[in-house]
Amino acid sequence: MALPHVTGVGTGRDEDSGEDVIVVFVTHKVPLDRLRPEDVVPSEVEGLSVRVLAMADDGDDDEPGSGSGSGSGSEPETGTA
Secondary structure (H helix, E strand, O other): OOOOOEEEEEEEEOOOOOOEEEEEEEOOOOOHHHOOHHHOOOOEEOOEEEEEEEOOOOOOOOOOOOOOOOOOOOOOOOOOO
16 A cells, blocks of 8 residues: 555454454554545455554544544544644
């Protein structure tokens, strides 16, 4: 996935629902309102939900519900900051 700040992509299971998901690892999360539309991680890829996990916590908490995905506080957002 060639998006700014994306460091890797894998698969996993959602901790709440147990469903298979695609996991997108990013250096840090960025609120959706600070992203260009082309830099937003999609909420679904090939029928699978996407979860975004930040590799480093910089202390800047994102507001819950600011993304279109769900589960474990992982909104589908990343990009330039």
